[in-house]
Amino acid sequence: MKQSLTRTAARIRRRSAALVAATLAGALVLGGCGIPDNTEIVQIGSGPSRGFASGDDAAPPRHDRTSTTDTAEFVKHYLEAAGGDPDGALARVKSFLSPSAATTFRASNEIKIVHLAEDPLVNPGSDEVTLKVRTVGVLVHNGVLDPKPDRGVETLTLTVKTITDQTGLYVTKPPPGLLLSDDALNTYFERRTIYFWNQDHTALVPDVRYLPRDMPSEQEPQQIIKWLIEGPAPWLDHSVVSLPEGTALLGNVPAVSNDKLQISLSAQSVQPPEDPKALDWLRRQLMWSLKPNLSSVLELRIGNQEQTDYDGSDYLTSNPTYRLSDPPERFVVYEGKIRRMSRSPGATDAIPVIRPEANRNVRAAAIAHGVGQSPGSRRYAALVTVENNRQVLRVGSAPLGEQAGLHRVELRGGSTGQPVWAISSDDAQTGAIGLITIGGRLYSFSADGSPIRQVPLAGPTGFISAVAAAPDGRRIALAIGGKLYMAALNTSADGPQLSDVSQVQVPALRLVSAVDWGTETSLIVAGTRADKNRVAIIDTTIDGTQYNELKPDIGTDAVTYLAAYPVSPVSSKGSPDVVQYMANGAAFDALSGPGRIEVNDLAEPVPDPVPGVAPVAPFFLR
Numbered sequence: 205m206k207q208s209l210t211r212t213a214a215r216i217r218r219r220s221a222a223l224v225a226a227t228l229a230g231a232l233v234l235g236g237c238g239i240p241d242n243t244e245i246v247q248i249g250s251g252p253s254r255g256f257a258s259g260d261d262a263a264p265p266r267h268d269r270t271s272t273t274d275t276a277e278f279v280k281h282y283l284e285a286a287g288g289d290p291d292g293a294l295a296r297v298k299s300f301l302s303p304s305a306a307t308t309f310r311a312s313n314e315i316k317i318v319h320l321a322e323d324p325l326v327n328p329g330s331d332e333v334t335l336k337v338r339t340v341g342v343l344v345h346n347g348v349l350d351p352k353p354d355r356g357v358e359t360l361t362l363t364v365k366t367i368t369d370q371t372g373l374y375v376t377k378p379p380p381g382l383l384l385s386d387d388a389l390n391t392y393f394e395r396r397t398i399y400f401w402n403q404d405h406t407a408l409v410p411d412v413r414y415l416p417r418d419m420p421s422e423q424e425p426q427q428i429i430k431w432l433i434e435g436p437a438p439w440l441d442h443s444v445v446s447l448p449e450g451t452a453l454l455g456n457v458p459a460v461s462n463d464k465l466q467i468s469l470s471a472q473s474v475q476p477p478e479d480p481k482a483l484d485w486l487r488r489q490l491m492w493s494l495k496p497n498l499s500s501v502l503e504l505r506i507g508n509q510e511q512t513d514y515d516g517s518d519y520l521t522s523n524p525t526y527r528l529s530d531p532p533e534r535f536v537v538y539e540g541k542i543r544r545m546s547r548s549p550g551a552t553d554a555i556p557v558i559r560p561e562a563n564r565n566v567r568a569a570a571i572a573h574g575v576g577q578s579p580g581s582r583r584y585a586a587l588v589t590v591e592n593n594r595q596v597l598r599v600g601s602a603p604l605g606e607q608a609g610l611h612r613v614e615l616r617g618g619s620t621g622q623p624v625w626a627i628s629s630d631d632a633q634t635g636a637i638g639l640i641t642i643g644g645r646l647y648s649f650s651a652d653g654s655p656i657r658q659v660p661l662a663g664p665t666g667f668i669s670a671v672a673a674a675p676d677g678r679r680i681a682l683a684i685g686g687k688l689y690m691a692a693l694n695t696s697a698d699g700p701q702l703s704d705v706s707q708v709q710v711p712a713l714r715l716v717s718a719v720d721w722g723t724e725t726s727l728i729v730a731g732t733r734a735d736k737n738r739v740a741i742i743d744t745t746i747d748g749t750q751y752n753e754l755k756p757d758i759g760t761d762a763v764t765y766l767a768a769y770p771v772s773p774v775s776s777k778g779s780p781d782v783v784q785y786m787a788n789g790a791a792f793d794a795l796s797g798p799g800r801i802e803v804n805d806l807a808e809p810v811p812d813p814v815p816g817v818a819p820v821a822p823f824f825l826r
Contacts, residue, residue: 448473
C-alpha cells in the first residue's frame with residue numbers, strides 16, 4: 205500500500221536508550237578481529253516496539269538475529285538490518301554475521317535497495333541460500349535514492365548456518381555490500397518531500413528523500429535543513445535553484461516550544477541581502493519542506509537580524525499541486541469538438557481560450573493554468589486537429605474568462621500523442637512550453653506558435669508512447685520502449701532539454717504503455733502485467749520502491765493513453781479520485797468499474813447522437 209505523505213505536525217517520538225545501546229554494543233562486540241565463530245555472543249534487545257504505520261508516533265520494531273530459526277525468514281530479517289539510522293546500518297548488518305564473517309565484512313555507506321523476485325530459496329541439506337532479486341536503486345547519505353536501470357533478475361547467494369554452542373542462525377558468508385529490501389525500505393524509512401524553487405521562482409519543485417523512522421522527531425527539522433543546504437538531487441540540479449552559497453544553520457534547531465519552530469540561518473541565506481522577496485522565497489521553501497514538523501509558527505532569524513514569525517497558510521500556494529482545484533474540470537472530444545463533462549465544475553461554462561469556430565476537427569487537446577505570481581489568471585490551450593488529412597497543432601492563451609485566436613503549428617508525419625503543457629506562466633510574455641510525441645519521438649511547442657522542436661534524449665532508445673508533466677512543470681515521466689522513465693525539463697537558449705533519463709522499475713508490469721501523475725511523488729501507470737497477458741493500472745512511487753495495483757485487470761486491450769488528476773499534498777488521499785484512459789479507441793473512467801465514457805456523460809445534451817460515436821481523449825484543466 206502507498207504510504208501517506210502527511211503526518212500530524214505535533215508528532216513526538218521518544219528514542220529508546222536500549223536501541224542506542226544495542227547499536228553500540230553490537231559494534232563493540234563484532235567490530236574486533238580474529239574472533240572465532242564459537243565465541244559467545246551477548247544478545248541485546250532492540251528496545252520496545254513502536255509500530256510502523258505512516259503517521260504513527262513510533263518507529264517500527266526490529267527483528268534481531270535470534271527472532272526466528274526459520275532460514276528463509278531469517279534471510280528476510282537480514283535484508284531489513286540496514287534500514288533506519290544510517291550511522292548504525294553496518295553494525296546492525298554485522299550483528300547477523302558470524303564473528304569471523306563480521307571481522308572481514310566491509311561496506312560503503314551506500315545501501316543497495318533490492319526487490320525480491322521470489323522468496324529466498326533454501327536448499328534442503330545445504331547451508332547455501334539463493335536470492336533472486338532486482339536492484340531498484342542505491343540509497344545514499346543525503347536520503348536520495350538513485351534509481352538503477354532494470355538489469356533483470358540477478359542471483360545472490362549467502363550461507364546460513366548454526367554455530368556450535370551458540371543460539372540461533374548466523375550468516376557465515378554474506379553477499380557484498382549493504383542490502384535492503386524495498387519492503388524494508390518502506391518500513392524503516394519515511395518518504396519525505398523537500399522543495400526547491402524552479403529557475404523562475406514561480407513554483408516549488410518536490411524532491412523526494414528517505415528519512416529514518418527511528419530518528420527522534422525533534423531532530424528531523426535539522427536533518428531536513430541540512431539536506432536543503434546540500435542542494436537538490438542530481439537529476440533536478442539544472443531545473444531548480446539551490447540555496448545561496450554560504451547558507452548555514454546557526455546552532456541546532458530546538459524542539460518545538462509553544463507551537464513555534466525556531467530556525468536561525470546565516471546572513472548569506474538571503475541574496476541579495478535583506479531583499480524581502482528573497483526572504484519570502486526562503487521562508488516558503490522552508491515551510492513546505494518542514495510542513496510535517498510545523499505545528500503553528502515558523503520563527504526565522506537571518507544572521508543578526510530580528511527574528512520574523514510566520515504563521516497561516518499563505519505559503520501553500522507556492523506549490524502548484526496544492527493549487528489544483530478539487531474536483532477537476534473534465535473534458536472529452538466528441539465528434540471533433542471539445543466538450544465538458546457533466547458532474548464536474550464549470551459544466552455549463554464556455555471552453556477556456558478556444559473560440560467556438562476553432563473548436564472543430566479536434567483529435568486531442570490540453571488546457572492548463574498559468575503558474576506564477578497570479579496563479580490561475582491565464583489559461584493555455586493546445587489542440588491536435590486535422591486539416592486536409594494532415595495533423596496540425598493549434599496553440600494559444602488568454603486571460604481567465606476570455607478567448608483568443610489560436611496559432612497554427614505544422615506537425616511532422618507520424619502518429620501523434622496527447623499534448624501536455626509542462627511549463628506555463630501567468631505572464632503572457634513568458635508564455636509556456638508544451639510537449640507532444642510524434643512518431644515515437646518527443647517534441648516541444650510553445651504558446652506563441654513557434655515551430656516544434658525535437659527534444660533530445662540521453663540514454664534510452666525506443667518508441668515514446670507517452671509523456672506526462674508533473675504539476676510543477678519540471679519533472680517529466682515518459683513511457684519509452686515499454687519501460688517507465690523520469691527526467692527533469694530544463695530550458696536554455698537551445699530550447700527545452702531533458703536531464704539524463706533514469707528508469708523507474710515497475711515489477712508488476714512487463715510492458716508500460718501509458719503514464720500520468722497521481723500525486724506529486726507518484727505515478728499512475730498502465731501496461732501489460734508481468735505474470736500474464738492482461739492489462740493493469742498501477743500506482744507507483746516515482747522511484748519504483750513501492751506500488752499497488754489500482755486496477756489489477758482491465759482486460760487485454762492495450763491502454764494507449766491515460767489521464768489522472770493529481771491529489772493535493774495536503775490531502776489525506778494517497779491516490780487520485782479520477783483516472784481515465786483510452787483502449788481500443790474507447791474512453792473509460794478507470795475507477796468506476798472501469799466504465800465506458802458515453803454521450804450521456806457530456807454536460808451539454810446531444811439531441812441526436814450518431815450511433816457508434818462516443819467521446820474520446822479525456823483530459824482535465826491542469
